[in-house]
Amino acid sequence: MNDPVIPGDRPGWLAGTDRLVADLAEVEPTAEVQMIDATILGPKTIFTANTDAGRLLVWATLAELAHTCGRCGTVEPERITWCVKCGGNQR
Ligand SMILES: [Zn+2]
Structure with missing residues (x-):
């Protein structure tokens, strides 16, 4: 699968999404994570996975x-x- 699209202001998420791509390739190679977005309620994703293992990883x-x-x-921790x-450094 391709790397999921993540917001440009969230480079810190790259390590996590890289690991997800690698792990998904092992448990469900056909799974797709199109994007992970940052929302006021936290990270949100659009993905397709047909196995419990794939879904759990996402x-x-x-x-x-x-x-x-x-x-x-x-x-x-929080x-x-x-x-x-x-x-x-945030405004
Ligand atoms: Zn930081």
Whole structure:
């Protein structure tokens, strides 16, 4: 599958989506994740998967991205948009 489209201001999500692409290739090669978007309620995805294993991988990645700084990729225990360091540079 192709790399999912992610928002341009979320480069910190790349490591997570790269891992998803690699893992999906093993459990369900025909699965597709078209895009992952950032919403006010957290990361949202549009995907096609026909196995429970494939779907679980996508949901697990989404849950992890909800805790991943969109700028630097730092993973925090709580749900975040930006980590403390990157959030300090936000307007
Ligand atoms: Zn950060």
